[in-house]
Amino acid sequence: MTAPEPDVSIVVPIYNEFDNLPELVERIDAAMRMQPLSYELIAVDDGSTDGSAQRLRELAATRPWLRAVCLVRNYGQSSALQAGFDRVRGRYVVTLDADLQNEPGDIPLLLERLETDPSVDMISGWRKNRQDKALSRRLPSVLANRLISRVTQVQLHDYGCALKAYRRPIIERIRLYGELHRFIPSLARDAGARIAEVPVRHHARTRGVSKYGIDRTFRVILDLIFMVFFMRFRQRPLHAFGGLGLWLATPGMLILAWLLVQKLLGADIGGRPLLFAGVLLVLMGMQFIAVGLVGELLTRIYYESGGGHQYYAHEYGALAQALTTPSSDGQAQAPSAPARSTVLP
Incomplete structure (x- = not known):
């Protein structure tokens, strides 16, 4: 059987939210019935151990717009979101958490902005009045938001808000691994998204247990290091590793x-610690340069074999429309272009 494609796909990752699921589904349904766009709800259970998967299947049995996706084990929030993204069919994609701290009633607000403002590709929620009382949640969030905004140059007040809305082509351009769900705005900007931020409501958790703690701050820092490399050097790894290698090898050389000159002048340099430091710096520098060269070769193989897109672009005018053909994802794409190109009149 085939079902008509909805206008909106709502993706909700779930982990041990047994008590919240019935109210979550009903509140999303009530909110979406208040606006004209058709919708589907893709609820992804991430290997819950409290019976959430079974309850989700029961809810889906009586609701044709609900798709229950149950992962075989706990993979993490990024993988759960990606499992949902792989199944979206709507023109717009909305994400939110299952703990009912996000307000489903704000979804139409985000969709209306996407419908009426063609200059925006992604709407990020801003929990302007957060209801989390625990300092272990609020303080790391504030620090992480400032640090991520400063490093990635994507200025948002609230990276951690799960309530977001996207145009579907943006979702199709990004892939989530590890715990990169925290950096979706940065990944979306890298894929060409124009991002806006709007205040949304936030509620205190009334059921279930929070999955976040102070230890998340350290994971954010590690992921941020990866994001800096990914955004700046993924197409030129030699500049990252080779640059570091030159900084090490140059003082070593x-x-x-200088020690060679000293040796020629008759000085004994065999037992001097400076000799060992120079040799160590040169060897470390050459190793970093070698890693950069290997990275450059892997990058060339990846892109030239069709594994990814080097860039995204918009084309305008009648000639561009005449020279392009529809791609499998619904965008217009030039047959000879190495990357997706959206044609706009």
């Missing part, structure tokens, strides 16, 4: 050159 200068040290060895």
Whole structure:
């Protein structure tokens, strides 16, 4: 059987939210009935151990617009979101958490902005009046938001708000691994998204247990290091590793050159610690440069084999429309272009 494609796909990752699921589904349904767009709800259970998967299947049995996706084990929030993204069919994609701290009634607000403002590709929610009372949640969030905004140059007040809305082509351009769900706005901007931020409501958790703690701050820092490399050097790894290698090898070579002069003048340099430091710096520098060269080769193989897109672009005008053909994802794409190109009149 085939079902007509909805206008909106709502993706909700779920982990041990047994008590919240019935109210969550009903509140999303009530909110979506208040606006004209058709919708589907893709609820992804991430290997829950409290019976959430069974309850989700029961809810889906009586609701044709609800798709229950049950992962075989707990993979993490990023993988759960990606499982939902792989199944979306709507023109717009909305995400929110299952703990009912996000307000489903705000979904039409985000969709209306996407419908009426063609200059925006992604709407990110801003929990302006957060109801989390625990300092272990609020303080790391504030620090992480400032740090991520500063490093990625995507200025948002609230990276951690799960309530977001996207145009579907943006979702199709990004892939989530590890715990990169925290950096979706940065990944979306890298894929060409124009991002806006709007205040949304936030509620205190009334059922279930929070899955976040102070230890998340350290994971954010590690993921941020990866994001900096990914956004700046993924197409030129030699600049990252080779640059670091030159910074190490250059002073090492200068040290060895100076010691060589000393040796020629008759000085004994065999037991000097400076000799070992110079050799170590040169060897470390050459290793980093070698890693950069290997990275460059892997990058070339990846892109030239069709594994990814080097860039995204918009084309305008009648000639562009005449020279392009529809791609499998519904966008217009030039047959000879190495990356997706959206044609706009």
